[in-house]
Amino acid sequence: MKKSIMTGLALIFGVVSLVIPTAHAESTNVGLYQYMEDPIAKIFFTNSQGQLIDNPQIQFPMKTTRYQCQRPTADDPGPDLGNQYQKLHISVPDRVVNGWNVSIAPTNGTEAGWVGESGNTFAINDPTDGGCGRSSDRSGFGGLLTIDTSEMTASGECSTGCTSSADSPIKGNTHNFYQLQDISLYRSDMPHVGWDGTLDSVRLKQTIPAAVPADSYSLPMTLTLTEL
Amino acid sequence: MKRVALIGVFIGAVLTCSTAQAASFNGIGIAPGTAVTGRDPAGFHYRLAPFEERSDTLKLINDTNETKTLELTVTEAIIMSNNSLVCSDKALNTANIILNASLVTVASNSTQLIPLSIKALANGDEFNACLTAQESKQLSGVGVPLKSRLAMRLSIIGPGKPIVKTELSHLSAIARNRQIDVTMSIENKTGTSTVIVGDASLRNWFSNETKPLPRKVLLPKATIDQTLQYFQRPIIGGWYELQVRTISSPALRTAQQSGSEVTALYERTLFIWPHPLVLIALSFLIITFVVGLAFKKSRRSRTD
Numbered sequence: 001m002k003k004s005i006m007t008g009l010a011l012i013f014g015v016v017s018l019v020i021p022t023a024h025a026e027s028t029n030v031g032l033y034q035y036m037e038d039p040i041a042k043i044f045f046t047n048s049q050g051q052l053i054d055n056p057q058i059q060f061p062m063k064t065t066r067y068q069c070q071r072p073t074a075d076d077p078g079p080d081l082g083n084q085y086q087k088l089h090i091s092v093p094d095r096v097v098n099g100w101n102v103s104i105a106p107t108n109g110t111e112a113g114w115v116g117e118s119g120n121t122f123a124i125n126d127p128t129d130g131g132c133g134r135s136s137d138r139s140g141f142g143g144l145l146t147i148d149t150s151e152m153t154a155s156g157e158c159s160t161g162c163t164s165s166a167d168s169p170i171k172g173n174t175h176n177f178y179q180l181q182d183i184s185l186y187r188s189d190m191p192h193v194g195w196d197g198t199l200d201s202v203r204l205k206q207t208i209p210a211a212v213p214a215d216s217y218s219l220p221m222t223l224t225l226t227e228l
Numbered sequence: 229m230k231r232v233a234l235i236g237v238f239i240g241a242v243l244t245c246s247t248a249q250a251a252s253f254n255g256i257g258i259a260p261g262t263a264v265t266g267r268d269p270a271g272f273h274y275r276l277a278p279f280e281e282r283s284d285t286l287k288l289i290n291d292t293n294e295t296k297t298l299e300l301t302v303t304e305a306i307i308m309s310n311n312s313l314v315c316s317d318k319a320l321n322t323a324n325i326i327l328n329a330s331l332v333t334v335a336s337n338s339t340q341l342i343p344l345s346i347k348a349l350a351n352g353d354e355f356n357a358c359l360t361a362q363e364s365k366q367l368s369g370v371g372v373p374l375k376s377r378l379a380m381r382l383s384i385i386g387p388g389k390p391i392v393k394t395e396l397s398h399l400s401a402i403a404r405n406r407q408i409d410v411t412m413s414i415e416n417k418t419g420t421s422t423v424i425v426g427d428a429s430l431r432n433w434f435s436n437e438t439k440p441l442p443r444k445v446l447l448p449k450a451t452i453d454q455t456l457q458y459f460q461r462p463i464i465g466g467w468y469e470l471q472v473r474t475i476s477s478p479a480l481r482t483a484q485q486s487g488s489e490v491t492a493l494y495e496r497t498l499f500i501w502p503h504p505l506v507l508i509a510l511s512f513l514i515i516t517f518v519v520g521l522a523f524k525k526s527r528r529s530r531t532d
Binding site: 040041042043044045055056057058059060081095096097098101103105107109117180181182183184187204216217218219220221222223224225226227228 | 255257258259268270271273289306308312313314315316317358360362367368369370371372373374375376377378379380381421423
């Protein structure tokens with residue numbers, strides 16, 4: 001008798017616990033179960049308070065037009081993609097078959113370069129004289145944008161089988177947009193290993209040729225998280 | 229009966245935990261839709277005969293509280309000089325992959341399936357492309373306004389057991405002050421992407437150090453991967469055997485993959501100079517021995 005009462009109570013508890021979370025999920029978020037079954041990759045920025053940034057952007061320090069070429073220096077190395085005020089978050093589910101990578105490319109292609117509000121332009125992909133020359137294949141100014149990952153840090157959590165969060169073989173590379181049209185920032189070749197973390201201190205270094213006209217320049221860029 | 233009750237409790241507990249974790253998530257994403265024969269369940273990787281076609285779906289996920297408009301594109305997959313496969317911004321104009329929408333509005337907290345049709349190439353060679361999704365918005369502002377994009381590689385290879393053939397095209401070692409830098413170049417000799425694992429070891433009678441290759445590599449077809457591995461420089465020099473073991477397997481997870489792994493062993497013999505301190509100590513010992521011997525000899529000749 002006691003045994004059958006216990007069995008009955010266990011069954012009731014089982015059914016109740018099946019019903020309660022379902023009801024809760026439906027009242028708050030329709031797609032809850034689907035997301036658990038099928039986690040997705042995410043890439044986004046947050047501010048120092050952990051709030052989502054809708055329109056992230058990197059600001060280069062203000063420069064004055066000079067009659068000499070301006071190269072990045074130790075005192076003025078260029079801004080970082082990923083810092084304490086603008087954290088770059090990446091989350092990858094462990095269903096990823098062949099690893100994943102994060103790359104960066106100019107949204108309008110490398111040929112478009114920097115475009116000023118008054119219509120002035122200068123390049124990001126002209127290696128002539130290290131970016132200081134006049135562009136040979138364009139009528140405008142030269143210029144070269146380099147992405148330096150030597151100081152990059154990757155910190156996060158692996159789902160399984162991963163001993164180091166900074167396992168990217170790409171760390172330490174320096175590439176410019178003359179060499180490559182898309183530049184990989186981070187690559188994980190670990191299949192079926194999820195990762196959730198942040199990338200910091202990816203440095204952008206722009207060489208500005210002499211006599212580039214004063215203007216407010218912009219260079220839209222796209223970060224891509226690719227599941228391989 | 230008792231068993232049924234326990235299962236009931238177990239299912240209830242699992243669902244309770246799942247719901248709690250799910251509540252913390254929000255964002256937009258893409259994933260493969262419902263399962264399709266000949267496609268990896270977790271990614272858009274197909275094994276199809278020449279000209280074979282498949283109807284599939286791309287799942288768009290919007291787990292935010294806002295309606296999102298997403299731009300969808302089939303783009304080129306480019307292999308960069310550092311062997312990274314990246315998804316370019318260029319749309320791929322091909323009749324082999326057709327995504328039935330380019331601008332889609334997804335309601336908040338919902339998913340949507342977009343029809344996708346795939347057709348294999350005539351020659352059965354590996355074909356790579358990317359499916360990308362990004363929020364539709366114009367970037368504005370001075371400086372570098374940033375936009376993020378999600379991409380999934382889409383690959384098609386022929387049916388049957390994939391051929392795996394890799395070769396160690398270069399193996400060299402340089403002894404530095406405290407370490408030995410070992411450079412390896414592994415070449416994928418086939419037309420199919422390959423995953424490589426393995427280890428490298430440096431050994432002789434006195435020491436034996438084995439290290440796993442630093443990573444599992446998705447080595448795209450017909451490319452060479454350069455890997456640098458560091459070993460601690462043995463204090464005692466001499467002849468050492470450098471051994472690299474690679475296990476190559478197709479970069480697709482399917483039932484047909486099992487048994488396709490190929491293991492290869494490569495060996496080189498190299499001479500490593502003893503550490504300078506050991507050389508100094510050895511020289512000191514030899515000098516002491518010679519001086520001692522000479523001293524003993526002169527003493528003996530004096531007593532004689």
